[in-house]
Amino acid sequence: SQQGEEDPQALSIQEGENATMNCSYKTSINNLQWYRQNSGRGLVHLILIRSNEREKHSGRLRVTLDTSKKSSSLLITASRAADTASYFCATDGSYNTDKLIFGTGTRLQVFP
Amino acid sequence: EPEVTQTPSHQVTQMGQEVILRCVPISNHLYFYWYRQILGQKVEFLVSFYNNEISEKSEIFDDQFSVERPDGSNFTLKIRSTKLEDSAMYFCASQVTPEGANVLTFGAGSRLTVL
Numbered sequence: 001s002q003q004g005e006e007d008p009q010a011l012s013i014q015e016g017e018n019a020t021m022n023c024s025y026k027t028s029i030n031n032l033q034w035y036r037q038n039s040g041r042g043l044v045h046l047i048l049i050r051s052n053e054r055e056k057h058s059g060r061l062r063v064t065l066d067t068s069k070k071s072s073s074l075l076i077t078a079s080r081a082a083d084t085a086s087y088f089c090a091t092d093g094s095y096n097t098d099k100l101i102f103g104t105g106t107r108l109q110v111f112p
Numbered sequence: 113e114p115e116v117t118q119t120p121s122h123q124v125t126q127m128g129q130e131v132i133l134r135c136v137p138i139s140n141h142l143y144f145y146w147y148r149q150i151l152g153q154k155v156e157f158l159v160s161f162y163n164n165e166i167s168e169k170s171e172i173f174d175d176q177f178s179v180e181r182p183d184g185s186n187f188t189l190k191i192r193s194t195k196l197e198d199s200a201m202y203f204c205a206s207q208v209t210p211e212g213a214n215v216l217t218f219g220a221g222s223r224l225t226v227l
Binding site for chain 1 (some may be wrong): 116125143145147154155156157160167168169170176201206213215216217218219221225
């Protein structure tokens with residue numbers, strides 16, 4: 001099994017609704033990040049939550065982290081058509097490693 | 113806003129050919145990465161580079177791959193003899209320093225198609 005698996009794989013909602021995406025991981029972490037990827041483009045950092053934090057907000061984004069369950073969720077409130085993208089969680093290792101391990105991603109489609 | 117730029121945006125090559133993908137990281141960033149994403153799959157770490165040497169590499173980054181910072185601005189990924197399975201989107205990323213949380217700024221990617 002892989003570090004960083006998101007669910008659902010795909011999510012379709014109407015504008016104005018909230019979108020919730022979940023991420024599970026396997027190993028201990030220092031922090032967890034969420035990135036967004038528009039189709040055919042690079043990843044854009046959205047928000048970072050440290051292992052000693054439980055919840056963090058940034059604009060319409062709310063991230064939670066439960067280290068006991070090794071899971072995180074990303075909530076986008078009052079979604080807009082422009083939020084249509086793929087969303088990935090990424091974890092670092094708690095030991096000395098450079099790499100981020102990305103999840104499988106959730107494809108979000110927001111219909112106007 | 114500063115950005116990471118990558119060229120080419122798309123390259124088509126024949127199997128066995130050498131390919132060089134180029135990246136210009138953000139100017140005050142010191143830590144550089146290459147990741148790749150095979151169509152429809154996860155974004156995978158290839159290599160990190162700091163202080164003019166490889167800091168860490170994945171098992172994907174075999175002898176066919178190399179990275180270089182030939183001057184003060186460019187950061188390149190070379191694939192010596194491309195294989196069909198090298199077809200992917202290759203992303204360059206940079207980070208201000210290696211200390212602290214590794215929040216990455218990614219380029220738009222170079223799509224490599226190996227025929």
